[in-house]
Amino acid sequence: MAERRAELYEFLEKYLGCMKENAVRMMDEPMPEADEELFSLFEKTGNRLRYEEVYFLRRKYLAVFGCLSILDGGEAYVKKLAGVLRGICGEECWALPAHVHRDTDPDWRICVDLFASETAQALAEIVSLAGERLPEDVRRLVRENVFHRVLEPFANRKPPYPPWEGAGHNWNAVCAGSIGCAAICLMREEPERLEPLLERLLMSLPHYLEGFSRDGACMEGLDYFTYGFGYYVAFADMLYRYTGGKTDLLAQENCHRIALFQQKCYFPSGRTVSFSDGSSRSGYQMGLTCFLAGRYPDMRIPPVACARDFEADSCYRFMQNLRDVLWTKAYLDRLEEEGRKNRRKMDGRQGEPVEKEPDQAPGTEAMVLADAQWNIVHGKSGGGMACKGGHNGEPHNHNDVGSFLYLLGDEMLLTDLGAGEYTKQYFGPGRYEILCNSSFGHSVPILEGRGQKAGGEYGCCGFAADGKGGCEISFAGAYGNSRVRDLRRLFSYDPGTEELKVVDELESEGDIPMRENLVTQFRPEIRDGRVWIAGEKYACLVETQDREGDFVIEEKRHFSHEGMPESVYCVSWKVTEADKTGRRRCCFHVKPALAGERKAHDQRI
Known part of the structure; x- marks a missing residue:
């Protein structure tokens, strides 16, 4: 402690x-002005960031000199704060253009x-x-x-x-x-x-x-x-x-x-x-x-x-x-x-008191949030995996029922992109045309070339996790396809070996083409019929069963929440055709690999 x-x-x-360092730099600088030209950008182009950059820089002046005037009380801080307060009160509108x-x-x-x-x-x-x-x-x-x-x-x-x-x-x-x-x-x-x-x-x-x-x-x-x-x-x-x-x-x-x-x-x-x-x-x-x-x-x-x-x-x-x-x-x-109380309790006894330490990061290996339908498991490297059920009408929704992420250490090798850049489209009718919000930006199956549908009625009808690394999700309803009778995804993760096994089972009326889709922000490679994904310190390989044809790797563009362009790689493959009863099954394994293993492989070929 x-x-x-x-x-x-x-x-x-x-x-x-x-x-205080910010205060030194900002003391003699006026706040930037948020003018009409910047305010109208959202209305004209859907861009939020340029106006908000100025707006929030003005709030930085408020935070710096407001906090220091209260915490330090220096006369120079208070004098500058008075000018900042006048400036904020002089703004035409305190709300953002998007609102x-x-x-x-x-x-x-x-x-x-x-x-x-x-x-x-x-x-x-x-x-x-x-x-x-x-x-x-x-x-x-x-x-x-x-x-x-x-x-x-x-x-x-x-x-x-x-x-x-x-x-x-x-x-x-x-x-x-x-x-x-x-x-x-x-x-x-x-x-x-x-x-x-x-x-x-x-x-x-x-x-x-x-x-x-x-x-x-x-x-x-x-x-x-x-x-x-x-x-x-x-x-x-x-x-x-x-x-x-x-x-x-x-x-x-x-x-x-x-x-x-x-x-x-x-x-x-x-x-x-x-x-x-x-x-x-x-x-x-x-x-x-x-x-x-x-x-x-x-x-x-x-x-x-x-x-x-x-x-x-x-x-x-x-x-x-x-x-x-x-x-x-x-x-x-x-x-x-x-x-001090603990030391007084020692009553002059030798040795230091043993203090309970309640504030360390949890060491729990698996956590199941059954109502939210999240399953989170920690691995020995400090990484782990997480998967979710839920539905596609959640707040700040992504069409991602059945998706998962996979980490080794601090590197997310199979990713969930999270929030993208907030634009007019992001919260409008075109939301699911944006990669990070669509099924194509998540590690979920693609059926008949289509992703999942948006709305609370499209979601998971069954979720069960064992609290050890096993999880089963039934999510046929997420696709809104009446020909899909059942779709189950089974996860099996070993926290010790950090190996992840994923099995998808599809039952349909007639043959419904199915592709698996994995998402990563590290450039993948195909070697010996396997997918290699290597970060700076960690690497994994993906081995597949029930695959028909070659892997397809597509590089796509994602704009982060900060508006920065990033490369995203989608690895997909076609699942073998259904049997006569309309059933098909796909199994793939994600396994840790030494980061140097790929380099050694490169030297051999």
């Missing part, structure tokens, strides 16, 4: 140091979306904590803007406020949590106005919790757990303190299960399950994790190297940044106090 405390102190030192409809809504400038809500929360908490160190006119300006742009539009509109109030996804938590925090900060002395607003928010937030599976999984992906639950917890903490402990939003058992979802998504190597709009390299918020670890004894802190530093969140959310410092400090203070 002493080593972990040292890591946390080092994390804090680097985090604060990064903010407003200028062509149909004459009041588009007032839109209580995610980022207007976040901005209101940040400004309200900053003036509440900085207090009279800020000029009176700035405090008045902030108050007027938060009320005019967010609190009053929400309070004055009949429920539900579209599209988030009462919803089962992150928007509900972020918007309601932000509004609740802002209201408590600015209306604490006006209970007659504050209480009805809080009551309304408390009617909305249970629906957010209902959006998680019964085993606590966030179907939108791990990053959306961090995002939505982070705002939920921030509001829960502020409300708990405001009510003197009478209202505790974290007392519900489902909150405990939700909190534990994060640690289930981490492989020992630090890579993460990337289903839906997730990421295979998700970082966690140290502040949120420390707060939850202080609340729930079985909450574990993943490797500190995986924690998000100040620059990791390109949206620079003040709420998270401030709590990364405050909540981590509070957790460290708690550990220090527990250490």
